[in-house]
Amino acid sequence: MNSSIPSDAAERRAVEPVICYPNATLPDPDMATLARARPNARKTGECLVPPREARCFHVPAGHFFRITSVQGPQVGDLNLWSAADPQERFYSGKTRALHGTHLTRGDRMWSGFPYLRPMATVTEDTLEWYGIDEHGGSVHDVIGTRCDPYTHHMLSGEDYHRCCHSNLTNALAEELGLGREAAEPLVHDVLNVFMCTGFTRDTGQYFMKASPVRPGDYIEFFAEIDLIGGLSACPGGDCGAEHSSDTAACHPLLVEIFAPAGPLDRPRPGRSGYRWP
Numbered sequence: 001m002n003s004s005i006p007s008d009a010a011e012r013r014a015v016e017p018v019i020c021y022p023n024a025t026l027p028d029p030d031m032a033t034l035a036r037a038r039p040n041a042r043k044t045g046e047c048l049v050p051p052r053e054a055r056c057f058h059v060p061a062g063h064f065f066r067i068t069s070v071q072g073p074q075v076g077d078l079n080l081w082s083a084a085d086p087q088e089r090f091y092s093g094k095t096r097a098l099h100g101t102h103l104t105r106g107d108r109m110w111s112g113f114p115y116l117r118p119m120a121t122v123t124e125d126t127l128e129w130y131g132i133d134e135h136g137g138s139v140h141d142v143i144g145t146r147c148d149p150y151t152h153h154m155l156s157g158e159d160y161h162r163c164c165h166s167n168l169t170n171a172l173a174e175e176l177g178l179g180r181e182a183a184e185p186l187v188h189d190v191l192n193v194f195m196c197t198g199f200t201r202d203t204g205q206y207f208m209k210a211s212p213v214r215p216g217d218y219i220e221f222f223a224e225i226d227l228i229g230g231l232s233a234c235p236g237g238d239c240g241a242e243h244s245s246d247t248a249a250c251h252p253l254l255v256e257i258f259a260p261a262g263p264l265d266r267p268r269p270g271r272s273g274y275r276w277p
């Protein structure tokens, strides 16, 4: 392989980048209709996710759900499944390609192929003020995965059983009445709620830093389809030092469900219109 630097290396590097997926033609999330409906919505349920555990919750299409930091800074790993068919689940990679590395108000959580439709729309985010910091970090990423016992074992030789992957697997197995072997393949890469992450500029490595979340901060979503949500209160706590251990201080996360006063004048998204030949 010839790895010698070409004489025109500087010019080659100077080529202007092109956005891979210009998103101006994405379906309009119609934030105005959602904003009008939200003040009249009433709370119908809640679920407190204990530290280093996960819980599943149902959100009917057309309802809102809110994840709130309570007691102390805490990161949450969020999975979404279609309640009608849990094989349809959140696709973090395509969501990242469409919206960028971190989600905030107006962005959507898309499902995988062959569905590729919005599962949820972010309607409120009290950490929107954070923006992108001097390290290139931001909040609510779709660039990480979920902490898992396999990678941890590979890197450390230790077995740790309360990783977000483990917690989500256990919670989904209980929710669907499945064995762990059947539930585990349905667990997928997450929206890292409240987590502050980025890539280092020099080595391009995934980094985390202590979450700026304060008790009372929340991110809220509108459910575009009938959903099962799974949320793990990450063993990393605020993810300021380490994860996959019992070292970090961890806190619960609160999930609340809100029903609108009446049906919204808003179409429910169907699966992708693409058809194979």
Ligand SMILES: [Zn+2]
Residues within 6 Å of the ligand: 077, 146, 147, 163, 164, 165, 233, 234, 235, 236, 243
């Ligand atoms: Zn985790």
